[in-house]
Amino acid sequence: MRGLGWISVAIASGRGRVTQHKINLDTVLLQSAPYWDAIGPDFAARMTGAPEQEREPEDTNVVPLRVSNETPIYDNNTGWAMVAERLREQDPAIFNAWLSQLTALEGDDTSITLGAPSKFVAQYVNTHFLQRIKASLVAIEGGQRQIKILCLED
Structure with missing residues (x-):
């Protein structure tokens, strides 16, 4: 050289x-x-x-992320609807890619359980976005509830 x-x-x-x-x-x-x-x-x-x-579009091998412009329907009994809306307003890209896949399974005064479509999504959200979800929940409700994210796959 x-x-x-x-x-x-x-x-x-x-x-x-x-x-x-x-x-x-x-x-x-x-x-x-x-x-x-x-x-x-x-x-x-x-x-x-x-x-x-x-x-040309067919020449690319880029797979676009799923974009959801629709307001998702959530179970209001758990409080997830307001939390999800707040998260969507804060960061639409992250919400569309990850958090929009979550569904409210059950909730009470002490905890809320969310379902993810795959184990990967559940682990990723739990690792990267759990604190963001908790902060939004506290901002909306004022109290703290435990959040569990479960995989919906068998």
């Missing part, structure tokens, strides 16, 4: 120190430019600053 000029010595070794090298990025980019198209046309466009070409 030194022979190609891609790296050079920044600080030479001496007195027990190891040589430090630096990457000559301009040289690397200049010499690798003919191969950018092999990586992909989008990479070549980004590297040259050219605007990216629009691809």
